[in-house]
Amino acid sequence: MARYEHTAGATGRTPQNWPTDSTVALDHFHATLLMFAHPKCPCTRASLEELNRLLTHCQGQVTTHILFFTPEDAATDWTQTGLWQSARAIPGLRVEADLGGRQAARFGAETSGYVVLYDPRGELLFHGGVTAARGHAGDNTGETAIAALLGARQAETERTPVFGCTLQNPERASQFGVEACIKP
Amino acid sequence: MHQAIATVPKASGTVEARRAELFEEQKQNIIQHTDWIFARLMPLQWIGGIIVALFVSPRTWAGTESQIHPHIWAAVLLGGAITSLPVFLTLNQPGKALTRHTVAIGQMLMSALLIHLTGGRIETHFHVFGSLAILAFYRDWRVLMSATTVVYIDHLARGYFWPQSVYGVLAAPVWRSLEHAAWVIFEVAFLVISIRKSQSEMFSVAARQAELEALNANIEGVVEERTAELIRENAERRQAEQRLKKSQAQLAQAQQIAHVGSWEWDIVADSVTWSDETGRLYGQRSEDLGSPMAKCFQRVHPEDAVWARSIMEEAMRNLKPFECEHRVVTPGGIERVIHSRGEIVADARGRAIRMIGTAQDITAAKRAAEALRQSDEKLRQSQKMEAVGRLAGGVAHDFNNLLTVITGYSDLLLRELSEANPLREDAEQIQHAAARAAALTRQLLAFSRKQVLQPRVLELNGVVANMGAMLRRLIGEDIELRTSFDSLLGQVKADQGQIEQVILNLAVNARDAMLHGGKLTIQTANVYLDQKSVARNRELEVGEYVMLAISDTGVGMSEEIQAHLFEPFFSTKGVGKGTGLGLATCYGIVCQSGGDIRVYSEPGTGSTFKIYLPRLLTSSAEISTPKASGELPRGQESVLMVEDDSSVRKLAASLLRSCGYQIQEAVDAIEALAIIDRHGAFDLVITDVIMPQMSGKELYSKIMQRAPGARVLFMSGYTDDALAHHGVLDEGLHFLEKPFSPARLAQKVRTVLDNTAGE
Numbered sequence: 017m018a019r020y021e022h023t024a025g026a027t028g029r030t031p032q033n034w035p036t037d038s039t040v041a042l043d044h045f046h047a048t049l050l051m052f053a054h055p056k057c058p059c060t061r062a063s064l065e066e067l068n069r070l071l072t073h074c075q076g077q078v079t080t081h082i083l084f085f086t087p088e089d090a091a092t093d094w095t096q097t098g099l100w101q102s103a104r105a106i107p108g109l110r111v112e113a114d115l116g117g118r119q120a121a122r123f124g125a126e127t128s129g130y131v132v133l134y135d136p137r138g139e140l141l142f143h144g145g146v147t148a149a150r151g152h153a154g155d156n157t158g159e160t161a162i163a164a165l166l167g168a169r170q171a172e173t174e175r176t177p178v179f180g181c182t183l184q185n186p187e188r189a190s191q192f193g194v195e196a197c198i199k200p
Numbered sequence: 201m202h203q204a205i206a207t208v209p210k211a212s213g214t215v216e217a218r219r220a221e222l223f224e225e226q227k228q229n230i231i232q233h234t235d236w237i238f239a240r241l242m243p244l245q246w247i248g249g250i251i252v253a254l255f256v257s258p259r260t261w262a263g264t265e266s267q268i269h270p271h272i273w274a275a276v277l278l279g280g281a282i283t284s285l286p287v288f289l290t291l292n293q294p295g296k297a298l299t300r301h302t303v304a305i306g307q308m309l310m311s312a313l314l315i316h317l318t319g320g321r322i323e324t325h326f327h328v329f330g331s332l333a334i335l336a337f338y339r340d341w342r343v344l345m346s347a348t349t350v351v352y353i354d355h356l357a358r359g360y361f362w363p364q365s366v367y368g369v370l371a372a373p374v375w376r377s378l379e380h381a382a383w384v385i386f387e388v389a390f391l392v393i394s395i396r397k398s399q400s401e402m403f404s405v406a407a408r409q410a411e412l413e414a415l416n417a418n419i420e421g422v423v424e425e426r427t428a429e430l431i432r433e434n435a436e437r438r439q440a441e442q443r444l445k446k447s448q449a450q451l452a453q454a455q456q457i458a459h460v461g462s463w464e465w466d467i468v469a470d471s472v473t474w475s476d477e478t479g480r481l482y483g484q485r486s487e488d489l490g491s492p493m494a495k496c497f498q499r500v501h502p503e504d505a506v507w508a509r510s511i512m513e514e515a516m517r518n519l520k521p522f523e524c525e526h527r528v529v530t531p532g533g534i535e536r537v538i539h540s541r542g543e544i545v546a547d548a549r550g551r552a553i554r555m556i557g558t559a560q561d562i563t564a565a566k567r568a569a570e571a572l573r574q575s576d577e578k579l580r581q582s583q584k585m586e587a588v589g590r591l592a593g594g595v596a597h598d599f600n601n602l603l604t605v606i607t608g609y610s611d612l613l614l615r616e617l618s619e620a621n622p623l624r625e626d627a628e629q630i631q632h633a634a635a636r637a638a639a640l641t642r643q644l645l646a647f648s649r650k651q652v653l654q655p656r657v658l659e660l661n662g663v664v665a666n667m668g669a670m671l672r673r674l675i676g677e678d679i680e681l682r683t684s685f686d687s688l689l690g691q692v693k694a695d696q697g698q699i700e701q702v703i704l705n706l707a708v709n710a711r712d713a714m715l716h717g718g719k720l721t722i723q724t725a726n727v728y729l730d731q732k733s734v735a736r737n738r739e740l741e742v743g744e745y746v747m748l749a750i751s752d753t754g755v756g757m758s759e760e761i762q763a764h765l766f767e768p769f770f771s772t773k774g775v776g777k778g779t780g781l782g783l784a785t786c787y788g789i790v791c792q793s794g795g796d797i798r799v800y801s802e803p804g805t806g807s808t809f810k811i812y813l814p815r816l817l818t819s820s821a822e823i824s825t826p827k828a829s830g831e832l833p834r835g836q837e838s839v840l841m842v843e844d845d846s847s848v849r850k851l852a853a854s855l856l857r858s859c860g861y862q863i864q865e866a867v868d869a870i871e872a873l874a875i876i877d878r879h880g881a882f883d884l885v886i887t888d889v890i891m892p893q894m895s896g897k898e899l900y901s902k903i904m905q906r907a908p909g910a911r912v913l914f915m916s917g918y919t920d921d922a923l924a925h926h927g928v929l930d931e932g933l934h935f936l937e938k939p940f941s942p943a944r945l946a947q948k949v950r951t952v953l954d955n956t957a958g959e
Binding site for chain 1: 259262271273320
């Protein structure tokens with residue numbers, strides 16, 4: 017179980033600059049933070065809690081989106097999980113569906129709970145997870161780094177491992193050139 | 201758990217040892233109870249962890265694919281591994297140190313598992329603190345140390361080797377590990393304090409319990425000792441009571457058998473108690489136990505109460521034992537004679553305070569003594585009468601022969617002397633004296649009941665009526681004779697001459713009792729004597745009687761005189777005025793006739809003599825009537841005269857020859873039989889009864905053998921029961937009583953010859 021919890025998920029190539037073909041608009045006045053989540057991933061609840069805490073501390077400093085992976089052929093309620101509802105309850109958090117995981121693919125997100133942070137000019141500031149282990153809330157390096165960046169302070173790191181379920185199916189993940197993280 | 205308490209052995213040492221023992225018992229009890237709690241809590245936690253895993257992280261996802269989340273397996277397998285050993289130990293080895301330390305470690309590991317299963321939620325960390333609090337139930341600070349050590353080692357080891365898993369950072373300072381452990385130690389410190397305080401209280405409770413037990417043990421010892429004593433005393437008391445009851449029962453039985461009861465009088469309280477037998481003798485009820493002596497004396501016969509009380513009072517004054525005989529009358533009317541004995545119990549100052557005594561029923565003894573006395577009296581009287589009778593009989597036999605001669609010759613002389621002959625008066629005096637002598641002889645025989653009665657059926661009214669003129673001459677002019685006859689008076693069977701003698705004697709006594717005149721009343725009546733009226737004087741059968749009462753208005757008699765009234769030679773008339781044979785003669789005649797004579801008299805009120813004779817229930821035509829005297833009857837039949845007294849024989853032979861009879865004389869029975877054998881049968885044989893060699897009765901038997909139906913006339917002044925049974929002549933015999941007059945002889949001879957059936 018320790019291996020499961022502390023084995024980081026796969027990450028793709030996250031662009032250094034805000035991709036122009038992204039359907040998500042960049043905030044040119046504030047930093048923009050995106051979290052990619054699997055609506056049924058139990059580990060992502062810890063990430064969502066950390067995001068909630070982060071937004072509480074950095075209110076008004078960042079525009080935040082959470083993009084829930086939605087399969088192409090999924091039923092309309094496939095995404096409407098408890099996690100979706102929890103996200104919608106967080107003030108200032110924009111909840112959106114990522115149909116077919118296209119946006120995740122653009123930002124190199126392959127594991128649920130993956131966070132990217134861009135400054136108003138569209139330059140990548142941080143990418144990685146905001147939990148210390150899979151499904152474990154609590155102090156972690158990613159959250160500390162984001163808080164520092166948003167506070168215009170020097171972050172200890174700009175990249176952290178991410179712990180969570182794989183956003184795409186294994187065959188799709190290999191299509192995108194990533195490795196599934198659901199190995200026990 | 202409770203069973204474990206019972207199995208802890210009790211120390212038999214000092215209070216301190218018992219206190220330690222109780223403390224250990226209590227501690228062990230708490231530990232086992234806490235084991236019992238964890239034996240149930242830990243499985244529940246395990247199940248709870250599985251439920252949490254199923255709820256929070258049921259599956260892990262990859263895109264649209266999912267599989268069972270590792271948390272499920274972790275909850276099931278790891279939770280099971282953590283739970284199983286402690287639960288096994290709590291169930292199988294409760295109370296042991298290993299068990300509770302294993303529980304502590306397991307509980308901490310379970311906290312870690314739950315924290316992981318809930319994603320490290322801060323809320324789940326409270327499970328650690330809650331578990332420590334529950335572990336504190338053991339009241340063993342070492343258990344908390346085990347738990348704390350696990351927590352501390354976990355944080356220290358992971359913080360050092362894998363800080364990210366604990367603090368979420370790749371490199372954490374040491375103080376963070378200390379901080380986490382410090383919060384645990386913070387709680388544990390207060391829990392340890394609480395445990396120490398709790399143990400102190402438990403120790404105090406154990407000390408109090410030990411002291412209480414020691415006190416109780418002491419009390420129980422005293423109670424057991426006293427109880428044993430009581431049981432022994434009760435057993436002894438029961439045995440004593442049983443012995444007492446048995447003794448009382450034996451005493452009561454003995455008293456009942458001996459008719460001896462006991463009693464006790466508490467003089468101070470005036471309370472009398474008595475035994476059952478005494479109660480029965482006095483007719484006292486058991487409810488009356490404790491009555492005053494005065495009430496008890498109500499049972500004593502009134503005539504005896506005064507002197508019985510005086511005897512008791514004298515005994516109380518003299519403080520000496522006493523005894524007395526008195527009668528008691530029970531409420532049922534039973535009269536008993538009691539012989540009481542008593543002794544006095546005095547106090548130190550010599551005052552009588554109690555009286556203890558016995559009461560013996562001597563009624564039967566008294567009755568027996570009275571019966572014996574009466575029997576002795578009767579025997580004495582009988583012997584007296586027998587002696588007098590023998591004397592009278594002996595005298596009478598010879599005397600009557602002499603009187604017969606005197607009477608006969610004087611009567612013959614008178615018959616030869618003319619009325620003007622101066623010798624006639626002399627001859628009459630001789631005859632008169634002979635008559636008085638004959639009467640005296642008859643009285644002697646009568647009171648001694650040796651005379652021969654010749655009972656006939658009588659009507660007493662006629663007998664008395666015929667005596668009327670003679671009685672009036674006898675009693676004189678100063679005394680009025682009254683008669684009161686029952687017209688329906690029954691008949692009696694008695695010797696008329698004897699009855700007349702009785703009436704004459706009673707009339708003479710009445711006259712003598714009325715020196716200044718009065719009334720003589722002769723009354724007859726039919727009476728029925730029932731049981732109650734029997735035995736006034738002598739016993740009579742219950743039944744119908746004819747009563748002849750002769751009453752006077754004379755001086756009367758005292759009871760003492762009445763008691764000796766019928767004894768021979770008892771007289772109140774003074775020397776020369778009475779023979780003392782009158783009433784004895786009356787009594788003898790009446791008794792010999794099957795009756796009784798009773799007297800009712802009080803001084804100054806006169807006397808009444810009542811003669812009771814059995815009444816004949818069938819009337820008889822054979823009524824004896826007085827026969828008038830006249831010329832001597834004559835005859836020519838052959839007569840054999842057998843008499844050993846030559847004077848009498850010659851007189852009688854001479855008299856009968858003068859009447860025409862053919863007389864042969866024999867001096868005794870032997871000669872008489874010889875004459876009969878030689879001469880043949882005579883028309884009549886006249887024989888004396890008492891003769892030498894052969895009595896008249898034996899002669900009669902031999903004559904009857906030779907000539908059945910021969911006529912025999914006995915003559916005697918005293919028969920000695922040769923002819924009579926209890927004085928009454930045997931049926932079919934003819935008898936002439938000596939002394940007899942020539943006329944009586946001639947009349948009797950003629951009667952016998954004329955009446956073959958007898959008189």
